[in-house]
Amino acid sequence: MEKTNAIDLASFYANPDRNVAVLNFNAHFITNIFDLVNSEELAAFVRLFLKEQRDKTPEDAEAKDTFNLVSPETYLATVKAILTDSPDAYAQYQPAEILASIEALYTYYRAYLRVATMTVKHNDVVSAEFMTIDQRFNNLVIRLYRQIEEKLQGHANHVYRQVNAGSSACVLLQKINWPVPAGYEDLRDIRFMSRLMLRPPMMLHTKSNKRKGHFTPTATNPIEHFTGTKDDWFCYPAMIGESLAYIYFHRDYLASGMALANLFKLADHARIENHKPDLVLMFGTPGSEGDDQPANGHYFYDAENDLYVGQVPYNDDTTYFGYMKKMCLTLHNLHMISKHKLPIHGSMVKITFTNGKTKTVVFFGDSGAGKSESIEALQTVADDEIVNIETIFDDMGSFSLEDGKLYAQGTETGAFVRLDDLSSEVAFNNMDRGIYMNPEQKNARVIIPANSWPRVVAHHEIDMWVYANNYDDAVGIHRFADEATAKDTFIAGKRRALGTTDEVGMSTTFFANPFGPVQEEAATRPIIDKVFDRLFKDDVYVGEIYTHLGNDKSQDKLNESARALLKVLLDL
Incomplete structure (x- = not known):
């Protein structure tokens, strides 16, 4: 599985094909700069870096005196000479050229997802201790970098940036x-x-x-x-x-x-x-x-x-x-x-209004139907009508019938959402907690915490269940008059695909959920029947909201639908 140029030491693993590195602090924990510059781990990574530099350098450039093209031995010997203020440190290469290479090495290392690991036999390492151990390594790496940098540039830095120099994360294993x-x-x-x-x-x-x-x-x-x-x-x-x-x-x-x-x-x-x-x-x-x-x-x-x-x-x-x-x-x-529970592909929120009412709403639909966008639009148009919108689940939940009552539970404590779906307020407010996936690309995603697990798995009653309709040209919200029509709409799982998967154009997915119900349609249908029967007996609002996302993606029209939704909720 690993590529041939991967580093695979007991204490350090790095795969450039996946930009992943693993540091095993149990095998070797480096405690000072001298040990770091003389370590097998650094030598292996320098070899990897120089190989990649050489591979992307034109052949006719090899004759030039380029520090990125020296041998790993010469590279490390030069670094050690700089650190010890040896007079022959710059015998062949100018400080500016060495510094440019050191900067490239440092940037290359930090481009990896670097995960430090520690293994314990018993749960005897408290959180503060394992984080402190990892922080010591981060401090060591950044101190080494700054010493080399400042010696090469001939003066101390005027601005310091406390980046994650050593690791991106740390894990306690058991x-x-x-x-x-x-x-x-x-x-x-x-x-x-x-x-x-x-x-x-x-x-x-x-x-x-x-x-x-x-x-x-x-x-x-x-x-x-x-x-x-x-x-x-x-x-x-x-x-x-x-x-x-x-x-x-x-x-x-x-x-x-x-x-x-x-x-x-x-x-x-x-x-x-x-x-x-x-x-x-x-x-x-x-x-x-x-x-x-x-x-x-x-x-x-x-x-x-x-x-x-x-x-x-x-x-x-x-x-x-x-x-x-x-x-x-x-x-x-x-x-x-x-277990005879019904998986729901959708988002569930509990809305607290300024008039004291609380309403629980489930938005239903396949990827790209407009579930998250509808919630964002509702927040946008609410003005002073809404005090809080609590996310119970963002993507998947389940309905269960217990003692004649219908309840909903969530699955995830976080949200995996497209960056384009987030308002700037939500995006920036959660930036310091987010894990971003390919933020510069189409379909860029962020994973952010949303709620606590006890709250997510609690039994929540349902006040409204709406299908996110992104294909019709209508605007607003519409309540199904009868159970059969509602059930047919939800089971058909119709939507216009928006490029979040490999599907294009109009598509249908059984119960809008290719993650379980599609695979077990025969077992799912009787549960659907029981759930819809209960919903209509309890006079729960079952309808659809027109998100317009499969047409012109008009924010104005989505906001208009959100206003209609807000009015219905206030009147329920």
């Missing part, structure tokens, strides 16, 4: 015992992420920026093809709604693995030890030969162990975070269907 079923023994020694420290805003870049295709069932349990080891795999234990999920991923997928921290609650030690998960995902492992869409991902229901098992293969396409998120939600939704 091996935790859980009842591993027969056949799953290869997962036993893979360490769980027990605590994470992120340094947002994090700007991550992946080779893919769009999801395509569907996840499909496979006749073979993906665990049979798992080839990972405790050295190159990690596990993020997540609470997806109330489902316990063990999300295993190859270290080259650390961009997606770290982003999970802003999306799903990290399960604690007590929830993992001696507990079998409901869901297992293996991300970055070979699939089964002969499977449909082998490049996309599959799931398998292990009936013997009552376990939903997902697999997403190692390739460039699956570096897009949407694959990680949507496979997790597919497994969760399949689990919900098996």
